[in-house]
Amino acid sequence: MDRIYRREYYLNKIRGFYKSDLIKVITGIRRCGKSFFLLSVIEDLKEKGISEKDIVYINLDKRGFKNIKTPEQLESVISSSVTDNNFKYIFIDEIQNVNGFEEVINSFREEGNCSIFITGSNSYLLSGELVTKLTGRYIELEMFTLTFYEYLEMKKFLGKPISENKTEELNRYIRFGGFPKVLEFDDEGDKLLYITNVIGQITEKDIVKHKKIRNKSVFEKVKTYIVNNFGSTTSLKNILDYFNHVEHVNIKLETLNGYLEILENAKIIYKCSRFDVKSRASLRGEQKYYLADLGIYFATNVDARINYGPVLENILYTYLKSKAYGVSVGRIGKLECDFIARKNTDYYYAQVAMTIMDKTTEDREYEPYRHIRDNYPKYLFTLDNLLQKRDGVVHANLADFISQDKEL
Numbered sequence: 001m002d003r004i005y006r007r008e009y010y011l012n013k014i015r016g017f018y019k020s021d022l023i024k025v026i027t028g029i030r031r032c033g034k035s036f037f038l039l040s041v042i043e044d045l046k047e048k049g050i051s052e053k054d055i056v057y058i059n060l061d062k063r064g065f066k067n068i069k070t071p072e073q074l075e076s077v078i079s080s081s082v083t084d085n086n087f088k089y090i091f092i093d094e095i096q097n098v099n100g101f102e103e104v105i106n107s108f109r110e111e112g113n114c115s116i117f118i119t120g121s122n123s124y125l126l127s128g129e130l131v132t133k134l135t136g137r138y139i140e141l142e143m144f145t146l147t148f149y150e151y152l153e154m155k156k157f158l159g160k161p162i163s164e165n166k167t168e169e170l171n172r173y174i175r176f177g178g179f180p181k182v183l184e185f186d187d188e189g190d191k192l193l194y195i196t197n198v199i200g201q202i203t204e205k206d207i208v209k210h211k212k213i214r215n216k217s218v219f220e221k222v223k224t225y226i227v228n229n230f231g232s233t234t235s236l237k238n239i240l241d242y243f244n245h246v247e248h249v250n251i252k253l254e255t256l257n258g259y260l261e262i263l264e265n266a267k268i269i270y271k272c273s274r275f276d277v278k279s280r281a282s283l284r285g286e287q288k289y290y291l292a293d294l295g296i297y298f299a300t301n302v303d304a305r306i307n308y309g310p311v312l313e314n315i316l317y318t319y320l321k322s323k324a325y326g327v328s329v330g331r332i333g334k335l336e337c338d339f340i341a342r343k344n345t346d347y348y349y350a351q352v353a354m355t356i357m358d359k360t361t362e363d364r365e366y367e368p369y370r371h372i373r374d375n376y377p378k379y380l381f382t383l384d385n386l387l388q389k390r391d392g393v394v395h396a397n398l399a400d401f402i403s404q405d406k407e408l
Contacts, residue, residue, distance in 0.1 A: 003159045007033065007143075007150060007182070009322075010217075011204075014041065014141055019087070019115055021103060025136060026119040028143030029267035029292040030206060033180045034119040035059065037143060038091045041117065046087055056081040059093040062147045071100045078108065083133045098122035102133040121206045122267050143294040144322040146178030148315070149405040154183055167383060170399045174311055177295020177305070195299035199268070206266050218251055220368040222259045226269055226289050227297055229311025233329075236260075237284045248335060260289075267292050272317060275328035275340050277372060288329055290317045299344075308354040312398060313338055316352050316381060319402050335368045339406055347376040348408040352398070354386050362388070369393055377408065 017024055026034045042055055056078060058065055068074055074092075082088055090108065095101050095118045108114055118125075146154060151173050153164050160183060163169050176182050176191045179198060179366075185191045203223075213219050225239065240256055243249040272288045291297055291314055299302060320327050320341050324364045330337030330349065339350040349372065356362035369378050369391060379386075381398040388395045 003157075003242055004036055004040050004043060005154045006043070007037060009150075010141065010143060010310065011040065011044060015044070017115075017139060018089075018355035020139075021109055021112055021115070021137075023109055024026060024115075024117040025125060025138050025140045026117065026136075027122050027125055027140055027145060027267070029145065030202045031179050031181060032143050032145045032267075032292075034143055035093050036180070038093055038117060038119060039298060042089075042091065050089065052090050053083070054086050056088055056090045057093075058091065060097040061094040066097075069098060071098060071104045073103045074098045075107070078104070082114075089117070090114050091117045093119050094121075097127065106133070106137070110183070122201075122265055133258065133389045144178075144318055145295075146180055146183075147319055147322055147405070148173050148399070148402040151178050151183070152403060154180060158183055166399045168405060170383075170403075171306070173292050174315070175298050177293040177298070178294060179295060182295065191295075192299045193294075195295040199296060199300065202268060203264050207262055213259075218249060218255075219259055219262075221247065221249060222251075222256065223263060223268070224300070226260070226263060227291065227300060228267070230291045231313050232287055233288055236288075264399065269298065270317070270321065272339075272364050273328055274331050274336075277330055277332045277337070277340065279396065282328065288313075290314045292318065292359075309352075312354060312383070314383070315402065316350060316398065320350075320408070323407060324406070330368070332368050332371045335371060337368045337372075343408075347374075349376060349378045350408070351380045353380070353382050355379070356395075357380050357384060357386075358389060362390075366391060366393065 005399060014024060016181065026037060027032055042057060045055060046052065048128065058077060060068055068077060076404065078090060105116060109116055148170065150402060152162060152169065177195065179195060181204045182191045182194055187192060207213065236253060236257060240251065240253055243251050269291060272290055274286060275282055275283050294314055296309060317327055317339065326342040328340050330340040337349050338352050340349040341350060351365045353361060353365050356365055365380055378393045380393050380395045383398060385396065
């Protein structure tokens with residue numbers, strides 16, 4: 001097995017479940033590294049003394065297993081790999097290729113002499129059918145594309161040059177995103193072509209094939225609109241009005257809502273709802289959508305200019321999500337705080353801007369904090385090297401913060 005870059009954060013999250021009878025379901029946008037993560041878990045188990053004969057690895061997209069399509073075939077191939085009564089670790093990649101796999105997985109789980117790990121199409125794995133059939137019997141580990149910290153660490157692992165100018169590296173990370181495979185390419189055109197192909201695979205394999213979308217052209221228009229307007233405050237009504245009155249595309253509200261849910265289930269986008277600071281309640285209506293990876297935007301747009309407002313928001317949003325924070329847009333009366341992050345019973349406030357060197361911008365970014373009466377930590381993230389001390393708010397350089405893998 002070739003050397004694999006280990007994403008230790010995710011390994012640390014799953015190690016406590018290695019021998020658990022709960023089914024470990026690994027989700028995340030296609031090509032974020034789920035398959036290699038399974039291989040890194042296998043490496044980790046071997047280093048802990050687990051014999052190779054007690055590890056069953058089946059990739060249903062690979063030669064030798066691609067013809068397995070029925071539960072009976074899947075059960076047969078697993079059973080043929082279990083040659084004794086030792087505790088087994090069973091890994092199945094691309095499990096959605098087998099219709100009705102849940103019965104097989106459940107039967108092996110109920111025998112109680114194995115630990116099961118599965119990955120597959122998110123659109124399928126997150127469907128109501130799976131949730132119903134595996135209720136209470138699985139845990140979900142959600143993976144994201146590389147954080148900036150992981151991006152720098154993987155470049156070191158691959159022996160790629162790293163600029164001493166952190167902002168320069170951040171700009172590369174912004175433009176080409178954090179899909180792990182992208183780091184293997186040196187040519188910028190190759191990087192963008194790869195990302196474009198990934199999005200095409202998600203659309204064809206994870207969405208159109210499984211969801212049977214009737215009007216693919218309208219779905220593509222909705223996808224393009226959301227991708228191009230990431231980080232903007234919007235609502236279903238606003239999007240519907242745009243298509244009906246600007247694009248002159250006839251689309252029903254329930255269809256639009258269904259398309260957005262499909263994009264979320266495919267992990268292309270994440271919905272960030274609003275949260276009222278005063279009532280501590282989520283608000284219906286307007287929300288923002290962020291991309292799973294910024295490479296999605298830059299690979300599908302000719303304009304390569306960086307609008308740092310939504311871009312930096314997107315980076316912080318996905319970073320916090322990858323660290324298991326619940327993240328919402330904060331409403332404070334008529335003002336908004338970019339993010340309210342929650343973990344356990346703690347809250348954190350975060351504003352994001354490219355710079356506050358201009359006094360007007362500085363005052364605008366600090367203004368929402370004047371109206372927050374609790375004592376939860378407040379952060380202001382910018383790309384400034386000179387950091388401000390004001391009103392008890394932690395002013396931090398975003399590139400430094402995320403490159404050091406820090407927590408709020």
